[in-house]
Amino acid sequence: MQDVKFYLENEAVTVEIGQKLAKVARPPLTLYLTGDLGAGKTTLSRGLIQALGHQGAVKSPTYTLVEPYELPGVEVYHFDLYRLSDPEELEFMGIRDYFSENSLCIVEWPDRGEGLLPPADLHLHLAYSGNGRELNVHAGSAAGQAVIEHLSQ
Numbered sequence: 001m002q003d004v005k006f007y008l009e010n011e012a013v014t015v016e017i018g019q020k021l022a023k024v025a026r027p028p029l030t031l032y033l034t035g036d037l038g039a040g041k042t043t044l045s046r047g048l049i050q051a052l053g054h055q056g057a058v059k060s061p062t063y064t065l066v067e068p069y070e071l072p073g074v075e076v077y078h079f080d081l082y083r084l085s086d087p088e089e090l091e092f093m094g095i096r097d098y099f100s101e102n103s104l105c106i107v108e109w110p111d112r113g114e115g116l117l118p119p120a121d122l123h124l125h126l127a128y129s130g131n132g133r134e135l136n137v138h139a140g141s142a143a144g145q146a147v148i149e150h151l152s153q
């Protein structure tokens with residue numbers, strides 16, 4: 001499976017990638033979002049979650065670890081594990097139950113929960129590049145690969 005790269009010139013293009021993902025991402029699906037602080041993980045998540053039907057703001061659930069969205073035909077769980085200090089917190093919150101047949105899970109800072117999260121169908125990595133961002137998309141499963149194929153069309 002080949003990774004796909006995109007250059008995202010500005011914030012609007014990051015949002016657009018999220019919108020494109022919304023067209024093809026269907027549960028069950030697990031997305032990992034990695035990259036430095038300010039790389040655009042939440043911006044991309046916002047594009048995706050709003051395009052799936054959420055009206056209103058999308059903020060990183062930095063203190064609550066997870067923000068649920070009940071959207072038409074899909075349950076979305078947006079995780080931000082940046083502040084996770086003790087991986088046991090994930091056990092306490094019943095992390096496994098979020099990853100179900102009906103859910104689309106978006107995980108920022110998945111490395112903080114290593115060993116306790118299911119593997120990613122899609123791993124999106126954002127990096128600062130000039131005035132914009134470079135996005136690398138890696139498929140971890142056949143479902144993820146199918147999404148990549150649609151994204152690059």
Ligand code: ADP
Binds near residue numbers: 009012036041042108
């Ligand atoms: P993260 O969740 O990775 O910490 P955020 O999405 O919260 O990052 O913040 C990203 C910041 O970078 C925002 O200020 C946003 O406007 C900006 N940004 C997002 N995408 C781009 C881009 N492609 N080019 C330039 N700036 C971007």
Ligand code: MG
Binds near residue numbers: 041042060080108
């Ligand atoms: Mg964030």
